[in-house]
Amino acid sequence: MRSGEEIQKALAQFSKKWASYVGTEKAEAQTFLNQLFESYGSDRIEVGAKFEAFKASAGFMDMHWPGVCIVEMKAPHLSVTSAREQVKRYWEESADEELDIPAARWVVLCNFKEFEIWEPGRFPKNPRTSFRIEDLSSRYEALLFLAGEDQRPNFAELHKDLTAQAANIMGDLYRSLIDRNAAPADEIIRFTMQSVWTMFAEELGLLTGAPFQKTVQQLQRNPDVSAQSLGFLFKVLNQKGNQHRKGLLAGTRYVNGQLFAEPAWVGLNAEELRVLAEATAYDWSKVEPTIFGSLMEQIIAGSLGAHYTHEADIMKIVDPTIIRPWQERIDNATTPNEGLQVLKELCNFRVLDPACGCGNFLYVAYRELRRLEAATKQKIADLSASTGLPTPNEKLPFVPLSNFYGIDIQPAAVLIARVTLWMGHRQMIDKYGEAEAPLPLVDLAGITVGDAVFSRWPEVECVIGNPPFIGDRRIRRELGSSYLERLKSRFPSVGVVDYSAYWFRRAHDHLKEGQRAGLVSTNTLRESKHRLASLRYIVDHGGTITDAVSSQKWPGEAKVHVSITNWIKKPPTPIDIFFLDGVSVEGINSKLKEGPTLPEPLKLPANKGKAYIGCQPTGDGFLLTDALAEELIAAGEGKVVRRYLTSDDLVDVVGAEPGRWIIDFGVMPLEVAMKFPKAMKIVREKVRPEREGKERHFARLWWQFAWPRPEMRRALQSKERYIVSTLTGKRLFFSWAAADWCPSNKVGVFALDDDYSMGILCSNAFDAWAWNESSTLETRLLFTPSTAFETFPWPSPAPRKREEVARTARALIALRQDLSRRDQVGLTELYNRLDDGAYSDLQIAHEQLNSAVAACYGWPSREAQDRLALLQRLGDLNRELGSRLLV
Numbered sequence: 001m002r003s004g005e006e007i008q009k010a011l012a013q014f015s016k017k018w019a020s021y022v023g024t025e026k027a028e029a030q031t032f033l034n035q036l037f038e039s040y041g042s043d044r045i046e047v048g049a050k051f052e053a054f055k056a057s058a059g060f061m062d063m064h065w066p067g068v069c070i071v072e073m074k075a076p077h078l079s080v081t082s083a084r085e086q087v088k089r090y091w092e093e094s095a096d097e098e099l100d101i102p103a104a105r106w107v108v109l110c111n112f113k114e115f116e117i118w119e120p121g122r123f124p125k126n127p128r129t130s131f132r133i134e135d136l137s138s139r140y141e142a143l144l145f146l147a148g149e150d151q152r153p154n155f156a157e158l159h160k161d162l163t164a165q166a167a168n169i170m171g172d173l174y175r176s177l178i179d180r181n182a183a184p185a186d187e188i189i190r191f192t193m194q195s196v197w198t199m200f201a202e203e204l205g206l207l208t209g210a211p212f213q214k215t216v217q218q219l220q221r222n223p224d225v226s227a228q229s230l231g232f233l234f235k236v237l238n239q240k241g242n243q244h245r246k247g248l249l250a251g252t253r254y255v256n257g258q259l260f261a262e263p264a265w266v267g268l269n270a271e272e273l274r275v276l277a278e279a280t281a282y283d284w285s286k287v288e289p290t291i292f293g294s295l296m297e298q299i300i301a302g303s304l305g306a307h308y309t310h311e312a313d314i315m316k317i318v319d320p321t322i323i324r325p326w327q328e329r330i331d332n333a334t335t336p337n338e339g340l341q342v343l344k345e346l347c348n349f350r351v352l353d354p355a356c357g358c359g360n361f362l363y364v365a366y367r368e369l370r371r372l373e374a375a376t377k378q379k380i381a382d383l384s385a386s387t388g389l390p391t392p393n394e395k396l397p398f399v400p401l402s403n404f405y406g407i408d409i410q411p412a413a414v415l416i417a418r419v420t421l422w423m424g425h426r427q428m429i430d431k432y433g434e435a436e437a438p439l440p441l442v443d444l445a446g447i448t449v450g451d452a453v454f455s456r457w458p459e460v461e462c463v464i465g466n467p468p469f470i471g472d473r474r475i476r477r478e479l480g481s482s483y484l485e486r487l488k489s490r491f492p493s494v495g496v497v498d499y500s501a502y503w504f505r506r507a508h509d510h511l512k513e514g515q516r517a518g519l520v521s522t523n524t525l526r527e528s529k530h531r532l533a534s535l536r537y538i539v540d541h542g543g544t545i546t547d548a549v550s551s552q553k554w555p556g557e558a559k560v561h562v563s564i565t566n567w568i569k570k571p572p573t574p575i576d577i578f579f580l581d582g583v584s585v586e587g588i589n590s591k592l593k594e595g596p597t598l599p600e601p602l603k604l605p606a607n608k609g610k611a612y613i614g615c616q617p618t619g620d621g622f623l624l625t626d627a628l629a630e631e632l633i634a635a636g637e638g639k640v641v642r643r644y645l646t647s648d649d650l651v652d653v654v655g656a657e658p659g660r661w662i663i664d665f666g667v668m669p670l671e672v673a674m675k676f677p678k679a680m681k682i683v684r685e686k687v688r689p690e691r692e693g694k695e696r697h698f699a700r701l702w703w704q705f706a707w708p709r710p711e712m713r714r715a716l717q718s719k720e721r722y723i724v725s726t727l728t729g730k731r732l733f734f735s736w737a738a739a740d741w742c743p744s745n746k747v748g749v750f751a752l753d754d755d756y757s758m759g760i761l762c763s764n765a766f767d768a769w770a771w772n773e774s775s776t777l778e779t780r781l782l783f784t785p786s787t788a789f790e791t792f793p794w795p796s797p798a799p800r801k802r803e804e805v806a807r808t809a810r811a812l813i814a815l816r817q818d819l820s821r822r823d824q825v826g827l828t829e830l831y832n833r834l835d836d837g838a839y840s841d842l843q844i845a846h847e848q849l850n851s852a853v854a855a856c857y858g859w860p861s862r863e864a865q866d867r868l869a870l871l872q873r874l875g876d877l878n879r880e881l882g883s884r885l886l887v
Contacts, residue, residue, distance in 0.1 A: 001581045002041030004140070004310025005555040007147065010039035012137040019133055021112045022076055025062075029073040032112060033063055040140075040147040042582065047149070056093040059086070068149045070094060070104045074111040080130075081116070083109050091120050106145055106153075117142055117155070129155040141312055148582015150547065152319050154311060159286040166282045167295035170196060173275045174299060183266045189300055189412045191264035193419050194234050195276065196284075196296075200423050201255075203284040204430075206439055209251030213280040218248075220273050231265035238263060257441020258418065289427070290314070293358035293420035300412050309466070309555060313564075314364045317464050317518035320547035320566045320579070322351070322365055325516065326372050330379055339380035340392045346373060347397040353465035354452035354503060356406030359417025361464050362447075363424045369399045374432040398435045401425045405458045406447040418444045453502050454490060463507040463517040469560055470499035471522070472530070497533045498524050504534035504565075508543055511569040516546075518566035523551040526563055526592045527775050532600075535565060535590040539597045542570040547579045550592040550776060561777075563592055581779075586868055593772055595868050598875030601773060601791035602882030609715055610751045611785035613727070614645075614743030615664070618698065618706030621686025622663045628682075629661035637676040640665055642742040647726050650747065652826040655817065656735040664742050665703050667710045673703050707745065715751035723750040723758055727783045732770055733827050734761045736813070748785045756802050759809030763853040764846075766792060768867040769874050793877040797856035805856055808849040815845050 002010070014035055021028065030051050037044040049065035063071040070090050072083045087107055095103040107118040109127075116130040131139045138161075141154035170192060177188045198212040215233055219226045236252050238260035268276065294309055326346060333339040349369065353361045377396055384391040401421060408414050426438045436442050446458060452467075475496060476484045488495065491502060500521040507517045525534050539545065549564040568575070578585050580594055589597040617623075624632070624641065632641045643658035650656050663683055665673040674680055683703050691702040698706055716722050716739065724737040725748035734750075736758070743749050750761070760766055769792050775782040797805070819839060820830055834842055850864040857877075863869040 001549045001552045002147065003552045003555055004312035006553055007040055007140050007312065008137050008310070010041075011140050014039045015133050015136045018112055025073050025075045025111075028112075029062055032073070032110075033071060036143075037146055040143070042147055047583065054090075054094065056090045061090050061094075064090075064094065065104065065149075066094070066096070066101045068104055069106045069108065069145060071108045071110065074109070076112045078111055080109040080111050080114050087118075088120070091118075108143070115143070117153070128153075129157075144312055144315075147312075148579065149584065150320070150579040150582055151312070152315055152323065154315075159288060160291060162282065162286055163288045163291045164295060166279065166284065166287050167292050167299065169275060169279045169282075170296065171299035173272055173279070176272050176275070177266060177268070180269075182268070183264070186411065187264050188266060189415065190262060191230075191266040192296075192300075193415050194260060194264055195230075195279075196292075197259060197419050197422060198233075198237070199280055199282070200284040200287065200426075202280075204426055206426065207251050207253065209248070210280075211248045211251050213277075214248050216273060216277050216280055219268070220270070220277060223268060223270050223273055226273060227265045227267035230268075231263050234260050234263035253439050255439060255441055257422065257443060258445065259415075259422070259441060285427075287423070289420040289423040290360040290363045292423075293363070293416050294360050296416050297358035297413055300416070309360055311364060313552075313555070314361055316547075316549055316564045317361065317520070317566060318364050318368055321464060321516045321518035322462060323368050323372065326369075327375075330372065330376050333376075333379060333383065335387060336380050336384045336389050336391055339376060339383055340394075340396075343373065343376045343380065344397060346376060347399050348403070349399075349462065350403045350405065350458075350460040351462045351464060352405040352407075352458060352460040354407045354457060354463065354507070355465045355467040356408045356417050356447060357410075357413050357466065359406060359420040359447070361466065362404045362406055362417065363420050365462075365464060366399070366401065366404055366421060366424055367428060370428045370432045370435070373399045398433075400436060401442040401444070402436075402446060404444075404446065405460060407450045407452040407455060407457070408447075409449065409451050411449050414447055414449050417447050421447070453506070454486070457506070457510050460510075461515055463510060463515075464519070465503070466520040467500040467503035469522050469554075469562075471524070472496050472498050475499060491533075494533045495529070498522055498530045501525055501530050501534035505537055508538045508541060508567075508569060513542070513570040514568065514572050516566065516568045518547075518564070520554070520562050520564050523561045523563040525565075526550065526590075531590055535592070536600070538567055539590045543567045544571050544575050545588040545590070545592070546575055546577075548581075548588050548592045550581055565592065589772070591772065593776070595768075595772055595871045596875070598772075598871065599879050601875065601878045603790045604793065604878070604881055606794070607790045607792060609711070611789035612709060612712035612715070612749040612751070613785065614712075614724075614745050614747040614749050615705050615709050616707040616745035617662065619687040619690055621683060621690065622705070624661040624663060624682075626661065632663075632676075632678055635678050637679050640673070640676045640679050642740055643738075644744060645724065645737060645741045645747055646744045647728070647746040650724065650726055650733055650735055651729065651828040654820050654824055654826060656733075656820075656827060658741055662742055664705070664708075666713060667704065667708050670703060709749075712749055712751070716749070719751065719753045721753050723752050723761060724748060725750070725761070725783065725785075728777070728780055729828075730780060731828075731831060732767055732781055732783055734758060735827075748783060750785070750789070755806035755809045758813065759805040759849055760794060760853060760856075762809060762812065762846075762849060764850040764865060764867060765853050765857075765870045765874060768870050772871055791878060793874055793881050795853070795856035795858075801852070801856045805849070805852045808845070808852045812842075812845040812849050815842055 018032060034044055047065065049063055051063055052060040054061045054064040061070055062073045070087065072087045074080060074083055087109060091103055091107055095101060103121060105119065105121060107120055109116040114130065114132050116127045118127045129142050144151045144153045174188060174192045178185060182188065198207065201207045202210050202212055211233060215229055219229055233249065236249055237255040240254045290311060329342050333342050346369065351362065351365045356362055381391065404421060406417055421444060422441050425435065425442060429435050429438065470478055484496065504519055504521065507519060511517060524530050545565060545567045547566040551561050551563055554560045554562040578588050580588050585594040587594065587596055589595050629641050640663055642662055642664045644660045644662035645658040649659050653659055663679045680703065688702045691699045693699065720739050721736050723734055724743055726733045727746055727748050737743060770783055770788040771781060773788040773791055774784045819842060820826065833839060847865065851861045854861055854864040859873060
């Protein structure tokens, strides 16, 4: 799934490409929409959005995504408003009561130049937003549902550029003060954030008369007294009473709220005062707190080229863990008193971010809960009007800012988080009405400095956040040996795992039944010991994963791919809606894959010694041209010249045959290898120089492959053919290899030579198991034979059923080869065409094989194509076979 940053970059290229389009609607509308979906990281066909497949009374819809979206395209010279009446009828007729499909929630009108987005079920009179294609990249969140039906769009026109400019100019000031040691670092940080809040307060009328701005202007004529003047202003903001409120200070008020408890006294030079004066000219009322806080945290942490966490990514936690459950309760209220009860509970709802950083997760959570509060109040009024029941006569509560808690180990981050929330608090009063008085500042003592791995967590109803990314092998280097020992002592049953795993464990233990959490982690938490310590621990202790992003790039961390996991602890009622990577699924397991959470599989002895990774030469000097290979063979050295099979050969070459040759001395000692002098001369000249100075056996055994796989060679000795597979990719392919081929380390190798085994491996059953028991990278499989193969429970069929699998496997492989040669395409292209609807005979062959394999297990034929049912049965069988061995 794409991050907000990746979507934004893709849309910038998309907009540039289409901004000058002047053709007709019919010519390019479908290409335009396909590429728009691709920019959001989704596939139109996979999500079920169809072109011109639905005919309403007003004609064919250009695109219909049932229950989600309708798109109507117009030519560039036509106004988008011209389609409103036509699309209104489309929308009214898009519901299907028999299939229980509601009318599309979103309607998009587009003429290649402009977008108009409607939510007619809630706001039928006016569009939610409109913008030009040039603004699409900055307004990408308005179409966020294209990234997945569970993604909530944001129609607000965020002032991102202004916010970034404000953060950058304050960053310039901060770095200048730090570079010349104008004061201790912690005092410079306080000065920066005290200045930020004061400018924001002046813009929104909390401090009248612009005392900060006027003081800065005066100081430009006399920089030498800047520390006294600004420090005194900050001191006054922390004083009760009016003894100093004269002249420039007449508009000040008592602020408190921990912000000015320690007024910062920092002297500025003339250039720094000029920069600060420029900052006072910004419209701070339009600064986006979540963006500003993120950027300030990066700046103060010393990271130039600052990044911020896109709201689209934050919402992947806030929406499923906070918004959706509350929205459901609001929607289900049927009387004013029921609505009031929901409102009271909503306003008592407390949120903790135990790695809060600059507070952006807490800010978004606060903003969205204030929005839900306003929606609940409106629902109470609507219910009173529609039912005739009286409106509750008591004063309606609001969501208090003090319900938001945070922990962070960095004092600077805690200060920024508090300022972020104070800014957001004042802005939400304008947007959603009454709350606590903005002054004195709300006490945010619940956002504290501490190490959340060890410190006490406050009692809350929800945990969200983005814990630190530190791999298990880096903990000692980054945090120290004593810290590592503390971790081992605090989590004796866990040991040393990726750092974020400890947050997951603590979060789940902290939750009460029915409470939810959502956390970001490195995507290694889906795998091995890291998963067992975190996601598996959650599932084994009553947790149900409701929403997840299996893997996406995280902004600001060039090489970090993360997973996002939302779960509920011991849900009071069964969960019936799950979303994985933006797509509705039947369930999510601890590997963040679709399917049931099975017991951890046992390796089965019967499978041992049959699955391997191919040879790893490490050195291009082993490779041969066709001409040189022929020369060596002609010279009688054919025994060490082999065709070299790579994964590209398997998926892209017609017939899945090797395309190159390689010198392979296997595990020969040097004296034996020297009996092939021509081949030895090539390796001595081209490989040995690269091996010298290398570690371990690479230099000592320079004439051999780095990893010649002797165990694999022994397993294949008696085989006239064997099975090979891809290891990475969108699909797992199996094919036959000749005994004299040399498989590369990008190829899986199976010491099996019978058609029955080929049939089992090519079946839906093995494919489902392999995807569940292997790693993934984004949407690609990282197949691990040792894990996926050695745990796979094979059937024990009668001879007749065994032969049926062999027969259907032979037919399938033969048909696949015939089609590949006839159309001159490799397996990747062949199966891409199959997905598009081609080769129905190949599809039937696969279904027949799947049915034959299911019969071998004695399972119903109807489950042959049901991957989730197969997984459940295979998991049960693995435990059954494994338990027999343990007895």
